Amino acid sequence: MAGATSLAAAANLAGKSSVRVVVIGDPGTGKSSLIVALATEQFPENVPRVMPPTRLPADYFPDRVPITIIDTSSSPEQKPKLIAECQAADAVVLTYACDRPATLERLSSFWLPELRRLQLKAPVIVVGCKLDLRDEQQVSLEQVMAPIMQSFREIETCIECSALRQIQVPEVFYYAQKAVLHPTAPLFDQELQALKPRCVRALKRIFIICDNDKDGALSDVELNEFQVRCFNAPLQPTEISGVKRVVQEKMPEGVNESGLTLTGFLFLHALFIEKGRLETTWTVLRKFGYDNDIKLRDDLIAMPIKRAPDQTLEMTSEVVDFLRGIFNMFDIDNDGALLPTELEDLFSTAPENPWISDPYKDCAEKNVLGGLSLEGFLSKEILMVAPAEPGSGETPISCVSWEPGLEESLHPVSQAEEADQATKHEKAASCELGQAICRQPNTP
Numbered sequence: 001m002a003g004a005t006s007l008a009a010a011a012n013l014a015g016k017s018s019v020r021v022v023v024i025g026d027p028g029t030g031k032s033s034l035i036v037a038l039a040t041e042q043f044p045e046n047v048p049r050v051m052p053p054t055r056l057p058a059d060y061f062p063d064r065v066p067i068t069i070i071d072t073s074s075s076p077e078q079k080p081k082l083i084a085e086c087q088a089a090d091a092v093v094l095t096y097a098c099d100r101p102a103t104l105e106r107l108s109s110f111w112l113p114e115l116r117r118l119q120l121k122a123p124v125i126v127v128g129c130k131l132d133l134r135d136e137q138q139v140s141l142e143q144v145m146a147p148i149m150q151s152f153r154e155i156e157t158c159i160e161c162s163a164l165r166q167i168q169v170p171e172v173f174y175y176a177q178k179a180v181l182h183p184t185a186p187l188f189d190q191e192l193q194a195l196k197p198r199c200v201r202a203l204k205r206i207f208i209i210c211d212n213d214k215d216g217a218l219s220d221v222e223l224n225e226f227q228v229r230c231f232n233a234p235l236q237p238t239e240i241s242g243v244k245r246v247v248q249e250k251m252p253e254g255v256n257e258s259g260l261t262l263t264g265f266l267f268l269h270a271l272f273i274e275k276g277r278l279e280t281t282w283t284v285l286r287k288f289g290y291d292n293d294i295k296l297r298d299d300l301i302a303m304p305i306k307r308a309p310d311q312t313l314e315m316t317s318e319v320v321d322f323l324r325g326i327f328n329m330f331d332i333d334n335d336g337a338l339l340p341t342e343l344e345d346l347f348s349t350a351p352e353n354p355w356i357s358d359p360y361k362d363c364a365e366k367n368v369l370g371g372l373s374l375e376g377f378l379s380k381e382i383l384m385v386a387p388a389e390p391g392s393g394e395t396p397i398s399c400v401s402w403e404p405g406l407e408e409s410l411h412p413v414s415q416a417e418e419a420d421q422a423t424k425h426e427k428a429a430s431c432e433l434g435q436a437i438c439r440q441p442n443t444p
């Protein structure tokens, strides 16, 4: 689905221009031979105990991000160096030898608890080296590793390889790089086998943005636009019907007569992730401005407009119209105020509801039922996008679907102009906390 170029762009967006992989494990398990076999595509008869750092160029793997591989020694005198290298690692390759069961046992008795003790956040790839020496009678990798992976969720992948026979050597480092550039943890709860709430919220926002006609489903045309936007290539009609068929078979409510529903869209992403195609979901998230913590990037939510000391910021009439539309959409009971439950729903596409904490919590008046009027709603909005102090969060404009960019949502107004306009326009809702002023749109 995703081409190499789009993935490279996505990877750069993730803020990783190179990946550092540290290889650790018991003595003699095959660490140094593995690194040499990767770099030279040959099995070395003699290897130094510790190889100097090895760099793979950007074009080695499809993600087009260079990798630096660090060899280590597990001798006691080298322990401080080993710890420092682990702490600097983006990913850890942890080796055992397929012909020495004791080295496999040491993973759970020593290495994995040790990495936890160091409070490392880096993903771990467990690698069984010397596959060529593995006893054919031995149980499968899945059977051996399943209980270990259950206890140590930080293990991203397990793989067996042979440096001697050149079996699955590049794959070890491909998975290590992938675990860094397209990590599972922010997207998927392995324990619950479900998408994480933050990921659901972000995908819901993306779905709403792509659902141009707001009918609650992605039509074939909308699906295609989404595909082109994320992957720079359209889907063939047979591919679209194929995708919908897969969803419908497993989850009938995932598709209706108008197209792919939000349920279906979420199901599809859970399926990609379960099948190890994390790069697909990550590419989508990054195209829509999310960082590795599934937060909208700062440049998308920070206020880009500078204002002079005598200026305040005013929303453009387009954005006020847009916000009024959002207000009405979520004012389910049509009482002209957003109740706390309605606000929760409105913010279900943001990482969390930012208005339940200070300084937004009590900065606008509420009615007796705790409902927020349109004026209060707009005041809070401008306080968020143009705060008196720097620092901002995800606002209804950014978290729902305002896409032109914040700089097109506000314009500076000098105090002289403002005084002039104040006489022309009746309603001006001022914020109690900021100097920001929010007006109703200019009406002739």
Ligand SMILES: Nc1nc2c(ncn2[C@@H]2O[C@H](COP(=O)(O)OP(=O)(O)OP(=O)(O)O)[C@@H](O)[C@H]2O)c(=O)[nH]1
Residues within 6 Å of the ligand: 026, 027, 028, 029, 030, 031, 032, 033, 034, 044, 045, 047, 048, 049, 050, 072, 073, 074, 129, 130, 131, 132, 133, 161, 162, 163, 164, 165
């Ligand atoms: N049959 C076989 N032997 C291997 C393979 N990989 C490494 N070896 C041998 O295993 C021994 C240890 O390999 P190293 O690469 O030095 O292992 P290491 O983990 O770097 O060891 P230390 O540096 O001592 O911690 C050497 O004799 C290698 O030739 C393999 O894939 N198959």
Ligand SMILES: [Mg+2]
Residues within 6 Å of the ligand: 031, 032, 033, 048, 049, 050, 051, 071, 072
């Ligand atoms: Mg070595």
